[in-house]
Every structure is written in C-alpha cells, then in structure tokens.
Amino acid sequence: MTRIASIFLVLILALGCTNQKDDTTKPTIYTIGDSTVKNGQGDGAGGLWGWGDPLVQYFDTTKVNLENHALGGTSSRTFRDKGLWQPVLYKLKPGDYVLMQFGHNDSGAVNDTIRARGTIKGTGEESEEIDNLITGKHEIVHSYGWYMRQYIREAKEKGAIPVVMAPIPRNDWEEGKVPRNNNSYGGWAKTVAAEEGAFFIDLNEKMASEMENRGEENVTEVLFFSRDHTHTSAKGAVLAASLIVEGLKELDQCKLKNYLLEDPKISFPVKKKVFIIGDSTVANGNDSIVGWGRELWAFMDTTRIEVINKxxxxxxxxxxxxxxxxxxxxxxLSAGDFLLIQFGHNDGGNIDKAKYRGSLPGMGNETQDILRNDSIPETVHTYGWYMGTYINQAKEKGVSVIVISMIPRNIWKDGKVERVDGSYGGWAKEAAGQNEAYFIDLNNVIADKYEKMGAEKVKAFFPGDHTHTNAVGAKFNAETLTEQIKNLRTCSLHRYLN
Incomplete structure (x- = not known):
C-alpha cells in the first residue's frame, strides 16, 4: 500500500511539473513604466487608465502571457530604487519581452521632501550625489538615458527582448498642435534604444498625430478628461495600446507581432451597473416630464459603468x-453593482382605494389587510418596511445600496421650500441607517439650492405642476446627486463619476 501511494505521489508530482513547464515555456510580455502605463490599481479609478491594461486584449494569451508591473508616480530612477524592477528581472527568461516607457516623472526634482524622483536630463554619464531628503539614504543620481540603458542591458543579459516607447503626449495644445517630446524624453529614449540595439516605438509621435487628426474638441473629454492632461481615459488607453500594436507590426525583426490576434475584440473596461428604482421624478419620462434618472448617465464614466433606470x-x-x-x-442584480432608491412622492396616496399605492406611514412593523377592487387581498406595510426590504434583498446579492430622499416639490412658504424631514425624508434616512445602506439627503440639498436661486428661476424647472421636472430640472437634480455621491468616500461609486 505504501509503495502504491508512493507511485501515485510521483505521478502527481510529474504531472504538476509538466504543467508548470508548459506554462513557463510561454513567453511573457512585461510592461514597466509610470501611471500612463498603469494608473492606480489598474481598475480605472477616477476614469483613468494606462495603456498597459487594454494591451492584453490584442494578444493571443494561449501563446503569450502579459504582466503589467508599471506603477504610478515612478520615474526611470525610482522604479529601480523602489525595488520594482528586481522582481521583473528575476523572472525574465530567454524569449520574454520588456515594454518600457518612462519620462513623465523624470523631469521632477532630483532631491526634495515631496517625491525626489527626478533624473539628470539627457543620455550622458554625468551623475549627482545626494542625501535623499525622503529616504535619508546617500544616493548617486544618473541621467534618464543611463537608467534606460540599465533596463535594456539587464533585460538582454537575461535573453529578453526590450522594446522602448517614447512617452505618450500630454493633452496640451498650441495653435491646434500637440507638442512632441522628440527633443526631450522621447528623443532620448530613441537615442538610447538605437545605441543599445533595442526596438523603439515612437508612441509620442503616433498618438500626437492621431490626436491632431481628431481635433482638440474630439480629444478632450474623450481620450483625456479636461481635469487631467496627462492620464488617459479608457478610450485614450485603448488608442495608445492600438498604436503600440501598430508599431510592433512595423518592426521587421520583432517577433512579438507573431502573438497578436488577427481580429481582436476590444471590450474595455468591464462595466459595473447602476440600477435606479423610484417614481416619475426619477423615471425617464417623455419630452416634457423628465426624471433625474434619465440624466444621471451624463455624470458617469459610461466606459466603465452602465446606468439602468428602472x-x-x-x-x-x-x-x-x-x-x-x-x-x-x-x-x-449582481455582486459589485449599485442600487439607487428614491420613493415617497406617491406613498401618501390611498391605502385601500384606487390607485392602491399608499403605504403605512413610519418605520414600524404594523400592517393593514385590505381587499382591492379586483377582490385580491393585500397586506400593506409601512414605508420603512418596504424600503428595508429593498435594501436587505439587494445587499444579500452583494450590491451597494444608496437611499435617496425624494426631490422637493415646487411648493414655497415664506420664501422657503417645503421639506420632508418629518415624513418620507426622515424615514428614508432612518431606513438607510437601520439597514446599513448609504444615504443622500437630496431633498434638503436641492431645497437649499432652490432657495438660493429663488422661486422665479426654479419655476422654469416645473412645466406643468409642482412635482415633475423638465429636462433642465432633471439634469440639475442629477448633477446635484452626483455632487453628493462624491462625498460618499466609502462607497466606490464615487470612483465612476466623470
């Protein structure tokens, strides 16, 4: 029995070794660089992405592995000093590839108390000795070109193939043109690549030319956001990745092109979903009456999230x-989704008469049995009970729930907008608190804004009655809601806002 067990153990180990060997025989593409290669955790926080994330979708991953080791805030110097290059170098084997892009952060200070990440400009051998004000360590700082040479040489010593990129352009414009970096980091990267026998792709020129072809009005808020001229949106990252692929195809001696898919299907990024439930003040409505749910998408990064107004x-x-x-x-609903809930405008209606939509007031567990005019019995619960049901059933599925107090009606008294703190607004807050959901007091926030605007201006939001808004009013409410979502720092939905 012991001998048989030993034989089985040997077979299992042999199979495991075989599988491991098969996996390691596949070449690996390693990407190193800064936040324009991998932004944050690579999950699109704030709508920002690096080109290293969508790049994987252009390759046949049955034949090649891809690992994005870039880190935001690093320069050619600090990527090495922080120990980020060493794990990559350790794993490199003959036939692997290293795609590298540095430069955006190399122009910073060589030594300061903030980042101390700068390198000496150029490709020379000059150096500067410092006592690093952040780490306290004595350090010799070299030129940008010197650091790039080390990456190239060390990769080649392991039998890997380096591919150097000129840093992507920033979204800066001068008389309809995008400034290039061919006289700085892009040019220096090209020089070092040529001197060291590495492949080079002028990503800066390729992307700047494409940006100019599209025009500034079709680049800002599309490939880049106006709030950030350096980091790309999902669409910008995909464009950069596609231009790298184009560059690889142009490199006659680079076999990396052999691993590219003939017809890649780019689906980037995977979208999460925001479901909205509520009444007519939230619903899509029609040409004259519009709920804020119809307008919310305009304030969301819809490349990463889908707004579903139910x-x-x-x-x-x-x-x-x-x-x-x-x-x-x-x-x-699926785990990771979001649910926005706003009810209250119709809960004060008839409980036991048509339209049979009133709920019992308050937060208790009391009920009322009624008989509808279709002879169907119904047990009616409190508003708080219904809200708790939505919250808990959604949370059981791994959904983040945000309860929202009803938008205010256009009803004024003594220059003040009518509030609902003592009824559905207060109960909505209480339901959220009792069931551990997020809460946004949209009723009071919008009412405050209305009062600052004045009744005459607010009247333009309400075309036919004091409850339902037009498209302009709905957009105003959606934007206000977005401002409040930004304040929910523990709710990840704020990371998907434009």
Missing part, C-alpha cells in the same frame, strides 16, 4: 413591489 411613474415603495417590478430588478 424607475416607473406613478409607483410607490409599495406598488413597485406589488406589481413585480422589484422582482425583475432583483433578478438582474
């Missing part, structure tokens, strides 16, 4: 469940 006019927290609308939404 709000329905005339519904209350009670009828949205009774009519099966909630079951439909619940079936679509």
């Amino acid at each position: 709000a329905r006019g005339g519904r209350s927290s009670r009828t949205y469940i009774y009519e099966g609308l909630w079951d439909e939404v619940l079936q679509q």
Whole structure:
C-alpha cells in the first residue's frame, strides 16, 4: 500500500511539473513604466487608465502571457530604487519581452521632501550625489538615458527582448498642435534604444498625430478628461495600446507581432451597473416630464459603468413591489453593482382605494389587510418596511445600496421650500441607517439650492405642476446627486463619476 501511494505521489508530482513547464515555456510580455502605463490599481479609478491594461486584449494569451508591473508616480530612477524592477528581472527568461516607457516623472526634482524622483536630463554619464531628503539614504543620481540603458542591458543579459516607447503626449495644445517630446524624453529614449540595439516605438509621435487628426474638441473629454492632461481615459488607453500594436507590426525583426490576434475584440473596461428604482421624478419620462434618472448617465464614466433606470411613474415603495417590478430588478442584480432608491412622492396616496399605492406611514412593523377592487387581498406595510426590504434583498446579492430622499416639490412658504424631514425624508434616512445602506439627503440639498436661486428661476424647472421636472430640472437634480455621491468616500461609486 505504501509503495502504491508512493507511485501515485510521483505521478502527481510529474504531472504538476509538466504543467508548470508548459506554462513557463510561454513567453511573457512585461510592461514597466509610470501611471500612463498603469494608473492606480489598474481598475480605472477616477476614469483613468494606462495603456498597459487594454494591451492584453490584442494578444493571443494561449501563446503569450502579459504582466503589467508599471506603477504610478515612478520615474526611470525610482522604479529601480523602489525595488520594482528586481522582481521583473528575476523572472525574465530567454524569449520574454520588456515594454518600457518612462519620462513623465523624470523631469521632477532630483532631491526634495515631496517625491525626489527626478533624473539628470539627457543620455550622458554625468551623475549627482545626494542625501535623499525622503529616504535619508546617500544616493548617486544618473541621467534618464543611463537608467534606460540599465533596463535594456539587464533585460538582454537575461535573453529578453526590450522594446522602448517614447512617452505618450500630454493633452496640451498650441495653435491646434500637440507638442512632441522628440527633443526631450522621447528623443532620448530613441537615442538610447538605437545605441543599445533595442526596438523603439515612437508612441509620442503616433498618438500626437492621431490626436491632431481628431481635433482638440474630439480629444478632450474623450481620450483625456479636461481635469487631467496627462492620464488617459479608457478610450485614450485603448488608442495608445492600438498604436503600440501598430508599431510592433512595423518592426521587421520583432517577433512579438507573431502573438497578436488577427481580429481582436476590444471590450474595455468591464462595466459595473447602476440600477435606479423610484417614481416619475426619477423615471425617464417623455419630452416634457423628465426624471433625474434619465440624466444621471451624463455624470458617469459610461466606459466603465452602465446606468439602468428602472424607475416607473406613478409607483410607490409599495406598488413597485406589488406589481413585480422589484422582482425583475432583483433578478438582474449582481455582486459589485449599485442600487439607487428614491420613493415617497406617491406613498401618501390611498391605502385601500384606487390607485392602491399608499403605504403605512413610519418605520414600524404594523400592517393593514385590505381587499382591492379586483377582490385580491393585500397586506400593506409601512414605508420603512418596504424600503428595508429593498435594501436587505439587494445587499444579500452583494450590491451597494444608496437611499435617496425624494426631490422637493415646487411648493414655497415664506420664501422657503417645503421639506420632508418629518415624513418620507426622515424615514428614508432612518431606513438607510437601520439597514446599513448609504444615504443622500437630496431633498434638503436641492431645497437649499432652490432657495438660493429663488422661486422665479426654479419655476422654469416645473412645466406643468409642482412635482415633475423638465429636462433642465432633471439634469440639475442629477448633477446635484452626483455632487453628493462624491462625498460618499466609502462607497466606490464615487470612483465612476466623470
């Protein structure tokens, strides 16, 4: 029995070794660089992405592995000093590739108390000795070209193939043109690559030319956001990756092109979903009456998130469940999604008469049994009970829930907008607190804004009554809601806002 067990153990180990060997025989493409290669954790926080993330979708991963080791804030110097290059170098084997792009952070200070990441300009052998004000270590700082040479030489010593990129351009414009870096880091990268026998792709020139072809108005807020001229959006990262692929195809002696897919299907990034439930003040509406749910997408990074407005006019927290609308939404919810809930405008209606949409006031567990005019019995619960049901059932599926107090009606008294703190606004807050959901007091926030604007200006938001907004009012409310989502720092939805 012992001998048989030993034989099985040997077979298992042999199979494991075989599988491991097969995996390691595949070449690996390592990318190193700064935040324009990998932004943050590579999950698109703030809508920003590096080109190293979508690049994988252009390659046949049954034949080649890809690992993005870039880190935001690093320069050609600090990527090495922080120990980020060593793990890559350790794993390199003959036939692997190293795609490198540095330069955006190399122009910083050589020594300061903030980052101390700068390198000496150029490709020469000059150096500067410093006592690093951050680390306290004595350090010899070299030129940008010197550091790039080390990456190239050390990769080649391991039998790997280095491919050097000129840093992508910034979204700066001068008389319709995008400034190049061919006289600085792009040019120095090209010089070092040529001197060391490495492949070179002028990503800076390729991307700047494409940006100019599209025009500034089609680049800002598309490839880059106006708030950031250095880091790309998802679409900008995909463009940069596609231009690298184009560059690889142009390199006659570079076999990396052999691993490219003939017809890549770029689906980037994977989208999360925001579901919205509520009444007509939230629903898409029509040409004259529009809810804020229709306008919310404009404030979201829709390359990373999908807004699904399931709000329905005339519904209350009670009828949205009774009519099966909630079951439909619940079936679509998945872990990682978001749910926005706003009810209250119709909950004060009739409980036991048509339209049968009123809920019992308050937060308790009391109920009322009624008989609808279709002879169907119904047990009616409190507003708080219904809200708690939505929250808990969604949370059971791994969904982040945000409860929102109802938008204010255009009802004024003594220069003040009517509030709902003592009713549905207060109960919504209480339901969120009791069931550990996020809460946004949209009622008071918008009411405050209305009062600053004045009744006459606010009247333009309400075309037919004091409850329902037009498109302009809906957009105003959606933008206000977005401002409040930004304040929910522990809710990751704020990272998907434009």
